[in-house]
Each structure stands twice: as structure tokens, then as C-alpha cells.
Amino acid sequence: LLNSNFTTDEHIFKLNSNELLSSIFTSFLPCFSYKTNEDILKLKFEELFLALLYSKNNQSFLSFLKTIITNFKLSLYQIFSYCEQDFQSVNDMAKISNMSLTTFSKNFKQSFGISPKEWLDNKKFEKAKFLLEFSNKNITEICLEVGFNSPAWFISRYKKRYNKTPKQFQKSKNLYFLH
Template identity: 30%
Template sequence: MTITLPNYILENKELYQIISDDKILVSKSTIYKKDKLFLRNSVHIAILLINGGKTLHLKNSDISIDTTDILYLSQGNYFMSEIIGNENGYESILVFFDDEYVFNFIKRYNITVDTDEQEDVLPLKRDEFINTCIGTINKYFEKNIENSIDLVKLKLDEIFLYSLSKDKEKFAAFLNKIIQTKSSRIKYILEENLDIINSVDDMCKLTRLNSKALRKEMNRLYNKNPKEWLDERRLHRAVTLLKNTQKSISQIATSCGYSSVSWFIIQFKKYYKMTPLLYREQKVRE
């Protein structure tokens, strides 16, 4: 199962309790998912478990957490599975925050990140203080409290500050990862998720930018508008499939996000001056 976070949560509000504004989103779920999840996370996340556990499946190892841990993940794609807790229950709170929130946090508390290390995955042990903060955030979902999002932000700041004081080296490395990759954030999101981008609207949705902001960012990164970039990337993917697989032209058109084979052929011929089939035949002869 593939989930694009936090978009999936916003599109399935009936499955989650949500507290949010334009800077931060906090969701609570009691629904256990049996399958291993492929998470496409377009912002950063703090995972706060109330009941049950999660296992993060990395390339060379697994990281398992439960209600004695907190897990920070910087933006990226991850495999994860969930673990049933006490009395077959499951309950978790996910806090999503963007680059701007992190930079404002650093500025707000005059924090100096004096490390060259970078950590994109950071599990930390919880203690009584962290558990109290998480318990308070949990209460905001149980009661209709005015200004709950501002109260959540205060608690998140407390958790960040406490994590920094408890393990300065590791948490500073997590903050540094976000600092060092800010300028390439949009580039990473788009290029890592090209297989699910079929339109400029998809690009806006994934990057959480409006069309005007996306155009500005694409011109900065690639000196192209979003549609030009998307057309080029889809055709480059098609070329890779033509060279290295036995997929049919129809299958390649579909996997590259084209609504019809005929449109794919027209676009391919416009760019490469030949049909996909002729391109494949020429490459086989070379």
C-alpha cells in the first residue's frame, strides 16, 4: 500500500482526527493497517505512539519503535509497518511540519546548529516529560478546545527543545539535515515521485505549492516551466523503459502517465523525431 503524506490524511478525513493550519498538521488515528506501507512523505514528521508500535524498514536495517520512543523523519520515502498494541489496539499521533516551521523554531529560540552531521531518521527514547507533552496533545483531540493548533505548536516546541537538550548532537543533526536540504526539497520530492506525477496539478499537490509558486521554483531549479519539465522527465523515463525492458509501447505509455498511446507517440516523435518503436529498434541494432 502506497500513501502520500500528509495528502492521504487530508483526502481521508473520515479516518483521522485532524488539527491543522497552513504550517502544521497533526493527525490522530486508531486504525491499524495490516500491510507494509510505502510512505511518500513530502514534509517532515514526528511519530508519537499512544498504543502499538511501528517498524521502519531501511535498506540495511529495521528500526522498531513503541510507546517508549519518539521517531523523527525528515522528508523522504520510507517503508513502514504497524504493530498491534495492548488489547489488539492501535493509536498514534502524527505531527507534520515543513521547512518554514523548523527555521522559525531555530530563529524563535536563537538556536545554533553547530554540527556537520545530518540525520534524516532519528529515534529517541521518551521519558516522563515527553510522555506528558504527548498526553496533553492527545487531550486536544478529546476536547473541542479553542486555539488548539496554537497549543499543539507550543507542545511541539517543548518536545523539540527537550529533544535538543536531552540529545543535542543527534537532534542538531536532524535539524541540520533539514537546513542543508531545504534548497533542493522541491527537486527531491518531484524526482523521487515521478512515477505518480501525471499533471501539473499532481506536482502542486505533492509539493504543496500553488501553481504560481511552483512555476517560480521550477524556473529557479531547472529554468523550465512545470509542464516543460514534466514532459521532458516523462519522455526520459519512456526512453529508459524502451532501452531496458520488453514492455509494450502501450504499457510504457501507461507507466509514464500518458492517457493514450497515440498521444504518447505524438509527444515522443515531437521530441525525438521518431516513433517509440523505431527508437527501440535503432537502439537494439546499436
């Protein structure tokens, strides 16, 4: 529907009331009177959105949506620079971005200057370094917690990256080992 060629100069659209929209708006009223589960509210808004999207005279609503999509597209840099989510794989990152793996990888490299795999590994190593310094977990536990499958691979990559094994770093920085 959004690929249709509807254009308008209006920034606000008018809703033509009908029985369906009236019933949807009426069904919202109890949600504001009582403490309503957030998931129920999301479903109510989704119901309203779909009713507007598939209504007979939806040109102004479609134009409104196109304006939002065009003007508020976030770049991958904006999405992933501030993202607090721990991703397990590049595939998970691509899904969040609503892109194919190939398109995502290409766009990500353009935005960050490194591959998404390298970015993901950097995040995992940062978290591992923090855990090595401030927890009493062993190397294998930390390796698995940050998302690396092989402790041997983790140790060799960590040493290559930081010129110390994880255990050497942990012993030099962690208060649990400074006795």
C-alpha cells in the same frame, strides 16, 4: 506558533521535565527493546514533538525549530534533481513542495529554467526511451506506464522530440526486435 518572535542565541535547548514528557519518554523504552514497526516510532516522535510544541515554556523549542527551518530549507532544485519518485502531475509535485500550484510553478521555473510540466514530460520521455530499448512491451503499454494518456499524442511528441517514432527507435535499439 513559528511566526511568533522568539529568538535565542542558544543552539541547544533544555527540556523541563514534567509528567507528560516523562510518560512519553518512558513509552519509548519498549520500542528499543523489541523490533518495533517504523510507523509506531514515527507516531511516538510525533507525540513528543507535539508535546514540546504545545508545552507552556516552549520558547526555546520554537526558536530551535525556527533555526532548523531557516538554515535547512532545500531549494526546489535540490528536491527535484535527486527525487526518484514518479509524479503523475505538476499538482503532485506542488503538494510535495508544500506550495500552491501557482507559487510552485513560478519557483520551479526559476530553479530549473523550464516549466514543471516540461520537466515532468522530459522525465516521462526518458523513462519511455529506456522501456522502448530494454523491454518487450508495446508502445501503448509503455505510453500508459510512463503516465501519458494518449498513445497518438505520445507517438507524435516522441517523433518530434527524437526524429523517430517510438516503434522505429524500439526496432533499432531493442534486442527483442533485432532478429
